[in-house]
Amino acid sequence: MNGRFHDYSSTILKGGSILAGLLLWHLLSEYFIRDTTFIVSPLVVVKTAYDMLFVTGELYPHIFASAWIFFYGFLLAIVIGVPAGFLMALSPVVRDYVSPWMMTLYTTPRIAFAPVLLLWFGIGGGAKVAIVFLGCVFPILINSFYGMRVVNRDYVELARSFRLRSWALFLKILLPASVPFILAGIRLAVGRGLTGVAIAEWFGATEGLGYLIFFAGQTLNIPTLFVGITAFAALGILSFEVLRRIENYATPWRNGLEVRD
C-alpha cells in the first residue's frame, strides 16, 4: 500500500519473526529442556543438515525420492483433475455420476487408503504416487469445476452476441475465466501432496524424507528428524515459489487486481 516503505517493513517483520522463533527454540533446548532425545537446538539441526548435504551426502537420495513421488503424483492430479473438473462443470450427467464418488473419496481420510494402495500397487513408486495423487486431485478437480461454473454470465452473453462457436466459447471465455480458480486449487494441493508423500513413505519405504523422519523418530535421532522436517518445508516453499511465478506468467492481467493489505 505504502509502496516501498511497506515492502521494506514487511520484510523486516517477517525476518524478525523467523529469527525470534529460532532464538526461542534455541533457548528452550539449551537452557530449559536439556534432553537431546526430546529437542535439539536449531544450530545442531543446521550442523546435521550441513553434514548430510555436504559431508556424507546422505540427504540427497531422500530428497530426490520424495521430490519425484511428489512431482509425479502432483502432475497426474493436474492432468486428470483439471479436465475432470471441466467435464463435470459442462455436463450434468458427468456431474451426477462423479459427485457421489468424489464426495466419498474427498472426505475419507487418505491415510485409510494407504495400506490398500500399497497392496494393490506394491511397495514401489506406484502406490506412493497414488497416495500423493489422491491427496492432490480433489482440490484441483473441485476448483476447476467451480471455476468453470461461476463464469460471469455477462461473458457468456457476450460470446453469444458475437456468435462464438462452442469451442471458441470454451477457449476464449470459459477457460481463461477459470484459470485463477484452477491455480488456487493447485496451490491448495501442494500442502496435501506433501502430506501424501510423508504418509506414503511411512508405510514401507526404504528412502525418502518421510522414511527418514519415521526412522529418525524410531531411533530417537532428533537432529536428523528435524532435518527431514526442514527439507519438507523447503520442498513446500520451493513449490509455492514456482507456482507463484507460473501464476504471474499465466495471469498477467491480475497484477494490480489483487487485494493488497
Add this chain to the structure above:
Amino acid sequence: MAGPVLELRNLSKEIPRADRDPFIIFRNINLSVQEGEFVSIVGPSGCGKTTMLRVINGLLPHTSGEIFIDGKAPKVTDNELLMGFVFQGASLLPWRTSLKNVLLGLEGRNHSQEAQRVAQKYLELVGLSGFENHYPHELSGGMQQRVNLARALAVDPRILLMDEPFAALDAQTRNFMQLELLRIWAQTKKTVVFVTHMIAEAILLSDRVIVFSHRPGTVRSEFKVPLPRPRSMEVKADSRFLELENVVWKQIEEEVNASGGFTQM
C-alpha cells in the same frame, strides 16, 4: 428508397408461468429503422425495452412476431455478424487488453493481420490509441465503454444495438460520452437502436424517439426529433428540445401512474 434495415412485426415476448396466464414482457411491437437512422427507445423501468433489444440480438427467444434485417429473418446460427451489441456494463474480458477485447469478434473471421489493423482503427476512432495494451482494470469507466463501443463497431454490423451504455457512468463522463457517440455515429453512419431511461439523452442523440408504455411494453408514441445536426450540448437549451423533453416526460409519468405509481415499480 431501400427497405428498412431493421423491421419488427408484431413482436411479442411472454414468459410462461405454471397455473397462471403467461407473464407478458412486451407485445405487438412494430418498428422500422431506416439505413443510418438513430432511434432511441425510452420508457418506464421494467417496460421491456432492454429485453426487446436482447430479443432482437438473438440472446433471448421471442414468443411471436417477426424480426427482419434487410428484409430477411436472421438465424442465430448465421455466422455473419449483423448486429453489434453494446452492453450496459462494459463486460470487457479482464484477461484481454483493450486491443484483444476489440479483436474478440474479429478473430476467426478476418485474416489476423487484417483483424489487428481493423481493431486498431476502431480503438483510434473511439479515442483510445495508446491504450491498446491496457487491461480493463487499468481503464476508467468511460474508457471501458469506449472499448465496448469499439468492439461492437469493429465487426462492421448492419445495426448497432446499445443497451443503456452510459447508465453506469457519472454525469460528467456521460455527457462527454454522448458527444463522443454523436461524433462517432456521424463518422460511421451506422444504424443504431439505443435503449435508455434518460429522455434528454434520447433526444440529444436520436433522429427518432420511441416511447414505450408500462408493462407489458407496447409502442405508445414516437417523435421525430426536430433538431438539426451536427448537435452539441447547446441544443439542450433549444426550445424545441425542451418542449419535446416535456412531452415525453409527461407520457412516461402517465405510464408510471397507470402501472400503479412509482412506489409499485
